[in-house]
Amino acid sequence: MFRMLRALPAVSIVTLPLLVGCGEEPRTDLERIQAAGELVVATRIAPTSYQDGDLGPTGPEYAMAQQFADELGVELRVEVHSGPEAIFRALDRGEADLAAAGLTRTGARNEERPFGPAYQYASALVINRGGAGTRPNDASDLVGKRVGVVTGSSHIDFLEQARAEHPGLAWMEVGEETTEGLLQRVRSGDLDYTIMDSHEFQAARRYFPGLRASLDLSGPRPLAWALPRDADSGLQQRVAEFFDTIKTDGTLSRILDHHYAHLQEFDYVNVRSFMHQVDHRLPHFQSLFEEAASQSELDWRLLAATGYQESHWRAGAISPTGVRGVMMLTQPTAQFVGVSRRTDPAQSIHGGARYLRVLKDRLSGIPEPDRTWLTLAAYNIGHGHLQDARDITERQGGDPDAWVDVKERLPLLRQQKWYSETDYGYARGDEAVGYVESIRTYYDILRRLRGPDGQDTTLARAD
CATH class of the missing domain: 3.40.190.10 (Periplasmic binding protein-like II)
Structure with missing residues (x-):
């Protein structure tokens, strides 16, 4: 077990009433948590729970726990354990206030300890x-x-x-x-x-x-947060109210969509082909991706994933519309980033990296990873069309900085009643959504196969 402190700025904090007077000992679990100023959550390393990734802490359980801590007005401290058995031990030793780790709420477990409401189901x-x-x-x-x-x-x-x-x-x-x-x-x-x-x-x-x-x-069986055996009714009720709120206001749906939506469409043949080309084509370009990404302060694996989506890592690729090269640059974009020969792999990759950097800088102030996904959408559809979709998102009450909200509105750019009211007009916004989700899949795979330093990971070396 190791310990990490995570204290992210709260977007909207609902502060509990001050229940503990000067010199008084906390009487309830909620009072104790507030007095300590932190919520301690037991979890485990998994894509479905918590990971300390390249773009910061992530995972659906982490996102929900952070939201809960924000609403309590305290900081979040994540305690990572090896599995369910260790997590339950930590709860009962008083080492954590709750467990958010994709735990199944079975009949036997429910007899041993209280659980929160179901937020997801799994078989x-x-x-x-x-x-x-x-x-x-x-x-x-x-x-x-x-x-x-x-x-x-x-x-x-x-x-x-x-x-x-x-x-x-x-x-x-x-x-x-x-x-x-x-x-x-x-x-x-x-x-x-x-x-x-x-x-x-x-x-x-x-x-x-x-x-x-x-x-x-x-x-299907319910997944839920687990609480210590001796958790009082106040904490149980607060957890129940929290899930009722995020289910009602759509926060839970957005969190689950953010972490799972790009996994829905699994193309076995495409993934096998990608992993094959990681071994056969990527070695010819990897050093170029690493160098260009370093100069542009990007993750080389994200740049490589974008290159695969664009051209399948083919230097001579050309589309019917005239875009060319590994990063499939248009002629105006190539001129903008100083590329004279688009089919030259080095020029194309460095030019594509510079252009991604420009687009990302235009979206400054947006938290990660949404800023990265919106940048990729702009690379595909153009910054102007992305801004149109963000404007529509805001008019409809969504968050223009959240990819999960913007991607719902991008397809509207095909509809005349919407694009006729935008600055940049018609665009194939649905294709931009698929484009970003595909890159997210390739990026996820590359992060498992190649480390930030370009070396093979344990997963890549497995037989």
Whole structure:
């Protein structure tokens, strides 16, 4: 376990009444949290919970916890643990005020401790390698196979129930294992199967296109925050009110959409092709991406992901509209960034990086990662059209600085009743949305395969 302090500026803070008088000891959990000035949240490293990424702390659980801390008027402190078992221990030792870690609210767990309301639902899936003879039809097909699950996970309950009907069923509990670690073991053949919640596999399958979800063991089950066994009713009620509020005002939908929307459309063939080109084409251009990104203060993997979306890393690429090169620059854009020969890989990549930097600078003041996603949209559709979409977003009561809100309005630029009232007119805004979401997928994969220094990661080296 390691500790990190996260204290982000609160966008809108609702301060609790001052309940603790001078010299008085806090009487309730909420009073104690307010007196300490921080909310301590236990979580785990996972794309669906919390990650300290290149653009700062991220993850749906982190976003919700930060929002809750803001509403309490306190700072957020994140405590990272290895898995459910360690998280529950931390709660009951008084080391955390609550757990936000994609935990399933099962009947057995609910008898042991209070949980908050359900905010999402997930199914327990059996994951295996693709290929003939590997797909299980029911739990009996797991007998005699190497099945691995995380120690203390709710999936063990299903295996124990299944063993009552199939006495030969056995499994191994793996401690301190990440989602990707388990999937690597299945991919390498060290395990035949693992069991994983559907939202976790949805987030990770891009990095393991050869793996399949073959069997649903549970059907949809609620995910919820967990509280200490002795949590008082005041804290329970405050958590319930918080989720009621963010469900009603749309905040919860925006958080989930922000982290999951670009994962909805999974193109197996496209992802396999991308990962193939990471090994075969990217090495010819990687040093150029690294150099150009460094000069423009960008992440080289983001620049490379943009280049793949534009040209599939082909120096001689040309579109019917005349854009050319790795970064598919138009003639006016090439002139603007000082590129004389668009099909020259070095010129194209450096020019594309400079142009991304210009666009990003025009969007200064917007928090990350939204600023990056809006920059990519501007690269595709033009800064003017992006501003039109942001104006429409604001007129409709959305947040013009939030990608999740702007992307809902970009397709309106195809409709005459909307584009006729804008400064820059008609644009294929729906294509810009797909463009950004594709780059986000490629960027996510590259961050798992290549480190910031350009070296292979453990995931890239896995068999």
